[in-house]
Amino acid sequence: MNTTNRIKLSTMMFLEFFIWGAWFVTLGTFLGTNLKASGAESAAVFSTQSWGAIIAPFIIGLIADRYFNAERILGVLHLIGAFLMYQMYQSNEVGSFYIYVLSYMVLYMPTLALVNSVAFNQMKDPEKEFANIRVWGTIGWILAGLAISFVFHWDTTENIAQGMLKNTFLLAGIAALVLGLLSFTLPATPPKVSDDKIKIADIIGLDALKLLKDKNFAVFFLSSILICIPLAFYYQNAHPFLTEAGIENPTGKMAIGQISEALFLLLIPVFFTRFGFKKTILVGMLAWAIRYALFAYGNGADLSFMLIIGIALHGICYDFFFVSGQIYTNSKAGEKYKSAAQGLITLATYGVGMLIGFAVAGWITDNYKTATGTINWEMVWIIPAGIALAVFVLFALTFNDKNKAEVSH
Known part of the structure; x- marks a missing residue:
């Protein structure tokens, strides 16, 4: 280039x-x-x-x-x-x-x-x-x-x-x-010329539904949707929470999460090779529960370090689950379903999972408002921490990492 x-x-x-x-x-x-x-x-x-x-x-x-x-x-x-x-x-x-x-x-x-x-x-x-x-x-x-x-x-x-x-x-x-x-x-990027008829099933990756016959992939697929519920809490509530907690320059401090994301991206191949897919993704799930516990019990004063650690965990939370999941999906799909499978996972997570997550986060926030209009942030964070922990247990008990060697490659 x-x-x-x-x-x-x-x-x-x-x-x-x-x-x-x-x-x-x-x-x-x-x-x-x-x-x-x-x-x-x-x-x-x-x-x-x-x-x-x-x-x-x-x-x-x-x-x-x-x-x-x-x-x-x-x-x-x-x-x-x-x-x-x-x-x-x-x-x-x-x-x-x-x-x-x-x-x-x-x-x-x-x-x-x-x-x-x-x-x-x-x-x-x-x-x-x-x-x-x-x-x-x-x-x-x-x-x-x-x-x-x-x-x-x-x-x-x-x-x-x-x-x-x-x-x-x-x-x-x-x-x-x-x-x-x-x-x-920008450099010209012409359309992919095709005389084939457009199939809606191809566009949204429905062909990849055949992968759900594999019990392990089905467990991963369901877990991907469920883990998006706690993720939505972060997007929707983290900035208002940090602002209300009195953290100075909250937007700049939240950028620590993206710096962490870039760093942990480099560590994924190491984790995959050494520990395999299941342990890597479990670490990502557990990080969500720990992060929200830190948010629930930290504050903007003497315990502000807990909030900063919670932000810094974003790299593990996001990369170890979502990026690992994309690699796993790629390895399970094979050449025929690669694009369809990635499309289906995106639809399941950013589409269905996040829709459910934002609705739950909004409902929880409204239900834990006091008479004066302030929010009980401890409960707002403990609930998604509990959800993340439940998904962690579900995945740990039902997912069998028998293809560890295959995924590691």
Whole structure:
């Protein structure tokens, strides 16, 4: 790959995840303070991510893979996204905001697959080259969080009270505009020409349902959906919780989670080779329970270190479960079902699992509000810790790692 294309693709990845990190991390706090949203209303807004994940394969499968260059669709989606971000910036009530954020997520989620397509199309050896490009996405997310806390200071207690968090949508919108325009200069990624009839089953990976006949894969599949319930609590409640606990620069400190994610990504091959799939994924599940216990019993004063450790566990929580799961799915699917199986797992986790998770998180938050409107955070975190522990026990008892050697390879 020539240097110009490497720089363009790295910038594309940087902006793709800078956009997401610029507004999504602080969204829970924005909804509660600026729009006075209830737990259920916040859950509905966060669920737009899941609806986007469910609809995304259809946009990619029906349009991008067949009729238009991927980089051009990427450009159009981000330019429309920039406009929707501006509308979100101007929204003053949850109803109109929800319409804009749902429209935005339906357009944004397909871009996650499109940037990968554009990048892979330029690579001779993706296994060696992709990580060096993709890491710029993680850097983009981290720098968005650091900018909000340490450059703009929008997440200080005083600035949150003044409604400054709405500026995050302006920041994301500007980045989306830049990426939208940049996309038209990216290397051409023409559609995959195919005369085959489109099958909806292929698009959402239904062919991979045959894998569920394998008891172990079925246990993994169910566990993947269930572990997304505690995951949703983190996305929806972590920033409001840290803000209320009095942690300074909460957005910047939450970037520790992404730094941890990048580091633990490098350790997954070591864990797989030494301990096998089952132990690796169990460590990931247990980390969710420990993290939420730390959140439940820590505070923003003398026990603030517990909250920081909880954030830092994100790398183990996310990588050891989701990335390990993708590798396991790949090994079980075989050549025929590889794409279908990954599509099915994405639909099950970011689609179904997270939808259930956000609804549960919203319901729990509303039910543990006191008469004065404050939230009993201890219970809000103990419940997902219990769910994660239950999934851990379920998986430990019912999953048989008989294919340890096969997966390790």
